Amino acid sequence: MSVSRPGKSSSIAQTPAGSITSPQAQARIRRRQQVNRLFAFLTFTPVFLALSLLTVLFFDVLTDSVSWQIVEPRNSGQSFALSQAFGSRAVIRLELLAQGKTSEEIEAFFADAEALRKFKARNRVELMWYTADGPFRWIVSNSRDKRISDIGLFEGWGQRQELLASLKEGQSLYLNPWFDFSFFTKNASRTPIMAGLSSAFFGTLWVIGLVILISLPLGVGGALYLEEYAPDNRWTRLLEVNLRNLAGVPSIVYGILGLSVFVRLLNIGPTVLAAAATLSLLILPVIVMASREAIRAVPTSLRLASYGLGATKWQTVSKVVLPNAVSGIVTGVILAVARAIGETAPLLLVGAAAFVPYSPNSPLSKYTVLPIQIYSWVSENDAEFKHVASAGIIVLLIVLLVLYGFAFVIRRRFRRNW
Amino acid sequence: MTQTLAKDHQTIRTQAVAAEQAAIGLADFNLWYEDFQALHNVSLSFPKYQVTALIGASGCGKSTLLRSINRMNDLVPTVRVSGGVHYEGVDLYDPTVDPVEVRRRIGMVFQKPNPFPKSIYDNVAFGPRIKGYKGDMDALVEKSLRSAALWDEVKDKLKQSGLSLSGGQQQRLCIARAMATDPDVILMDEPTSALDPIATDRIEQLINEIKDNYTVIIVTHNMQQAGRVSDRTAFMHLGVLVEEGPTDQIFTNPKHQMTERYISGHFG
Numbered sequence: 001m002s003v004s005r006p007g008k009s010s011s012i013a014q015t016p017a018g019s020i021t022s023p024q025a026q027a028r029i030r031r032r033q034q035v036n037r038l039f040a041f042l043t044f045t046p047v048f049l050a051l052s053l054l055t056v057l058f059f060d061v062l063t064d065s066v067s068w069q070i071v072e073p074r075n076s077g078q079s080f081a082l083s084q085a086f087g088s089r090a091v092i093r094l095e096l097l098a099q100g101k102t103s104e105e106i107e108a109f110f111a112d113a114e115a116l117r118k119f120k121a122r123n124r125v126e127l128m129w130y131t132a133d134g135p136f137r138w139i140v141s142n143s144r145d146k147r148i149s150d151i152g153l154f155e156g157w158g159q160r161q162e163l164l165a166s167l168k169e170g171q172s173l174y175l176n177p178w179f180d181f182s183f184f185t186k187n188a189s190r191t192p193i194m195a196g197l198s199s200a201f202f203g204t205l206w207v208i209g210l211v212i213l214i215s216l217p218l219g220v221g222g223a224l225y226l227e228e229y230a231p232d233n234r235w236t237r238l239l240e241v242n243l244r245n246l247a248g249v250p251s252i253v254y255g256i257l258g259l260s261v262f263v264r265l266l267n268i269g270p271t272v273l274a275a276a277a278t279l280s281l282l283i284l285p286v287i288v289m290a291s292r293e294a295i296r297a298v299p300t301s302l303r304l305a306s307y308g309l310g311a312t313k314w315q316t317v318s319k320v321v322l323p324n325a326v327s328g329i330v331t332g333v334i335l336a337v338a339r340a341i342g343e344t345a346p347l348l349l350v351g352a353a354a355f356v357p358y359s360p361n362s363p364l365s366k367y368t369v370l371p372i373q374i375y376s377w378v379s380e381n382d383a384e385f386k387h388v389a390s391a392g393i394i395v396l397l398i399v400l401l402v403l404y405g406f407a408f409v410i411r412r413r414f415r416r417n418w
Numbered sequence: 419m420t421q422t423l424a425k426d427h428q429t430i431r432t433q434a435v436a437a438e439q440a441a442i443g444l445a446d447f448n449l450w451y452e453d454f455q456a457l458h459n460v461s462l463s464f465p466k467y468q469v470t471a472l473i474g475a476s477g478c479g480k481s482t483l484l485r486s487i488n489r490m491n492d493l494v495p496t497v498r499v500s501g502g503v504h505y506e507g508v509d510l511y512d513p514t515v516d517p518v519e520v521r522r523r524i525g526m527v528f529q530k531p532n533p534f535p536k537s538i539y540d541n542v543a544f545g546p547r548i549k550g551y552k553g554d555m556d557a558l559v560e561k562s563l564r565s566a567a568l569w570d571e572v573k574d575k576l577k578q579s580g581l582s583l584s585g586g587q588q589q590r591l592c593i594a595r596a597m598a599t600d601p602d603v604i605l606m607d608e609p610t611s612a613l614d615p616i617a618t619d620r621i622e623q624l625i626n627e628i629k630d631n632y633t634v635i636i637v638t639h640n641m642q643q644a645g646r647v648s649d650r651t652a653f654m655h656l657g658v659l660v661e662e663g664p665t666d667q668i669f670t671n672p673k674h675q676m677t678e679r680y681i682s683g684h685f686g
Binding site: 232304 | 488490493495518519521522526532533534535592
């Protein structure tokens with residue numbers, strides 16, 4: 001295919017480049033395209049991984065927050081008495097009778113020491129009975145209904161026919177949504193079906209509200225000082241470096257600081273205020289850095305225009321710089337606050353309680369927050385708390401999603417085209 | 419540039435401005451950015467209600483000179499100056515003079531149109547508001563926009579963003595904004611270098627219209643523009659004021675060889 005052109009030596013005409021459609025060239029093109037495809041694939045992999053893991057998380061949490069339950073309206077009621085005297089044979093006999101066992105069966109049960117041991121106390125109001133035919137049955141006393149058994153969403157769907165067939169007189173099978181409206185109105189409880197996150201939700205609102213009140217003026221003020229007022233010298237640069245490092249300090253360290261300074265030294269105690277102060281310290285470096293970026297992004301030409309019109313430094317900062325940096329600042333603050341909402345470790349140190357059955361009503365109240373409530377549910381023994389924890393995680397994710405959405409809207413709303 | 423220029427070069431002046439005509443006068447003005455001296459002993463008077471053009475190659479110090487007049491160079495921390503800038507019998511660099519007050523009397527228009535990302539109305543009202551203007555703001559905004567020959571184009575959309583205007587309109591908005599603070603002097607730093615020829619023509623017409631009420635000092639790269647709009651021209655080179663005089667004189671009969679070479683396009 002190679003064509004030697006007049007005036008060119010044949011050695012040039014036969015250089016390896018040859019015609020752009022020659023087999024060598026095509027092989028080269030193929031190799032190049034392969035490499036390109038490989039890199040495109042490699043860059044896509046982490047995105048794909050992240051998306052699939054996120055899907056798994058959502059799927060897992062959502063399905064865990066629903067379970068099948070066999071429920072019996074509370075009329076047999078005897079099981080409630082177990083709360084006072086579990087382990088007593090008389091009570092067990094009563095319970096077995098209530099479940100419709102014949103007296104022969106009951107005698108056989110007591111005769112078998114092995115079977116007896118399968119009665120296990122889970123806590124003061126529950127008994128769990130392992131049986132040969134089912135996984136196990138719950139006897140849970142509760143203000144309204146008796147919950148006979150609790151089965152996962154998919155497992156229960158698979159066994160639906162058998163479960164329906166096994167229903168006794170007065171019992172019913174239904175899908176229990178652990179995440180419902182009452183979940184927001186119920187307080188912490190030792191009984192899964194009674195447990196809600198009202199106190200944790202309002203605890204989080206209190207803490208985060210105070211965090212914003214404390215960290216917003218401090219953070220934006222610090223950023224303004226560093227960007228607009230601070231002289232460019234060794235100390236300022238040292239401050240900047242340290243700011244970056246502070247943003248990377250593990251949150252537990254801030255917990256220790258909060259414990260020794262706010263809780264003990266200032267004697268605020270394990271209160272909402274101490275938590276808010278600790279979390280504010282934690283996110284201040286992030287807010288300062290985000291605000292500085294936003295302030296720095298305001299074009300110099302706007303500052304010059306303002307100065308050129310005879311504005312003072314403060315007028316320029318307050319009327320030109322800040323209004324144009326507000327979207328960046330608010331976005332940064334929201335992202336930092338979202339981090340604070342999810343923080344658990346420092347709050348464990350400064351004294352968030354795992355069990356708070358009421359919402360805080362002042363900055364000096366005791367409190368708990370969503371992640372700590374979820375943590376305490378996850379660490380419960382009772383399998384039903386798994387559903388409660390999932391419902392709590394859904395609430396936490398929704399709160400974060402709302403905040404991120406808010407940041408997105410603000411960014412869109414205040415977007416500038418310089 | 420084959421020719422170097424002595425730093426103690428005596429400025430060639432044709433028909434020097436009489437002291438009583440001068441709105442602003444620089445006397446032996448020197449300016450340093452850290453160790454670099456950007457202006458050498460510049461002495462120059464700008465006559466009232468006339469347009470003076472500053473021309474010269476890039477980096478010759480003409481923008482620095484312009485910014486020295488309303489003390490915008492104060493915003494650069496490393497700047498030092500010596501000598502004086504006289505305005506209404508006051509040395510603007512006197513320690514008792516507040517640069518904010520200077521800038522309220524000497525307005526400035528920048529190279530790239532820089533309206534605030536606010537409404538057209540708020541852009542014009544910005545200067546009066548920060549001065550605490552108590553009068554009829556609507557009337558002042560209208561007057562300023564009319565002076566900048568922009569009113570007819572924007573009167574129905576005063577609430578729209580200043581950034582929604584075309585580049586030429588934005589620059590006239592900036593001129594209106596500068597005039598709203600009621601300055602005596604307007605400094606223009608290459609006001610048309612970012613604009614197309616039609617918008618440039620509008621701005622040049624505007625400069626001709628406003629010089630009855632304002633003393634205008636304009637930095638320009640465009641020698642035709644200097645010829646079209648200015649009454650007097652000053653040529654600078656490497657921080658030295660080489661020659662100044664009536665524009666016709668400078669363009670038709672330059673005294674200094676550098677001026678002639680620059681005007682005829684040999685460098686710059």
